[in-house]
Amino acid sequence: MTTALVPPLAACAPVGVFDSGVGGLSVLLEIRCQLPAERLIYVADSGHAPYGDKPPAYVQARAEHILAQLRRAGCKAVVVACNTVTGLSIQALRERHPDWPIVAIEPAVKPAVALTRSGIVGVLATRNTVASPGLARLIAAHAAGVRVLPQACPGWVERVERGELDGPETEAAVAQQVRPLLAVGADVLVLGCTHYPFLRPVIERVAGPSVIVLDPAPAVARELARRLAQAGLAAPGPAPGDVAFWTSGDLAQTQRVIALLWGQAVQPQRLPDDPA
Incomplete structure (x- = not known):
């Protein structure tokens, strides 16, 4: 049984954002623009990309594994920045984590x-x-x-x-x-x-x-802002929050591509407890 996050102590906790790979950076960039004070953890599951051709059970298992790691990291909310996960698994994820704000992208x-x-x-x-x-x-x-x-x-x-x-x-x-x-x-x-x-x-x-x-990325960032404010979990600011990058893929390759898409050098870390 998971324990509900209690504001305002959790307001300084990070928001987790994940995708099958680096694509969700398009959402992360919008979140950073609209909610600059929020601390962020981004997971690029590049070692298992693309999700679009994988069996639904495989996609569900990867999403559950990543959510477990973000939960252990103390994330106060999660953004599913992957349309495939939303289309196949979002109802199951929300049912499994009813006390956790989960914002999901979907086609506009x-x-x-x-x-x-x-x-x-x-x-x-x-x-x-x-x-x-x-x-x-x-x-x-x-x-x-x-x-x-x-x-x-x-x-x-x-x-x-x-x-x-x-x-x-x-x-x-x-x-x-x-x-x-x-x-x-x-x-x-x-x-x-x-x-x-x-x-x-x-x-x-x-x-x-x-x-x-x-x-649809701007709408996702707006919905995240609404959900955090509603729950009393918005970061107090005004200082910009830090951003951490995790990946299941090759670190050097992921570092190169994230730097290209994010627009600055990054130091991605290995996704914790990821099965080989």
């Missing part, structure tokens, strides 16, 4: 439906997110009268994990998945994986200026 289907002029929306995501019950629920709840086309984008996560954010091969890989959506009239594209914002310049170049590209 509702705002996309409000913005489309053609009545056709594309959702760029991993295979597991495309097939997940979570995405199906979003479409059923918010897309009445609008055609929502989920599009799996194999290989995109791996490109970001390698730091291949641009160039002819990356542009060709993006065009292969985006152009079929444009051909049927999609005028809004939803970034349904946290890795994909790092490919946004290429996506926008391929899609053209008339297509809207939506990233």
Whole structure:
């Protein structure tokens, strides 16, 4: 049985943020921008990425393991910065940790439906997110009268994990998945994986200026701020909080790519108690 966190003593505790790899840094950057006083622990599960092609039970087990480590680190809240985990496992995670604020990212289907002029929306995501019950629920709840086309984008996560954010091969890989959506009239594209914002310049170049590209990360940061304030757990500030990086992947490779995406040098540590 877990013990509830008691404010205000927990207000100085860190917020845990995790993803299958480095993609969730797109969410971490937004959290850092909107909540600069918060201490943060980011987990890049790069040794097990991508989640998008793994069995659901495997994804669930990895999420549970990472949450256990963040709990031991004293985190006062967790952000699931992975659409695949949200789509497959978020209900189970919240049921297992009912006393813990868990904020989860999900594809921005509702705002996309409000913005489309053609009545056709594309959702760029991993295979597991495309097939997940979570995405199906979003479409059923918010897309009445609008055609929502989920599009799996194999290989995109791996490109970001390698730091291949641009160039002819990356542009060709993006065009292969985006152009079929444009051909049927999609005028809004939803970034349904946290890795994909790092490919946004290429996506926008391929899609053209008339297509809207939506990233849900700002909304996640706003929801985290709301939940922390509601629970009396917001960091007192004003000094900026520290940021720690953990990974299950190769330390040197993860260090290189995180520095590229985060915009400054970092010293990632091994994810505690991670099974080989």
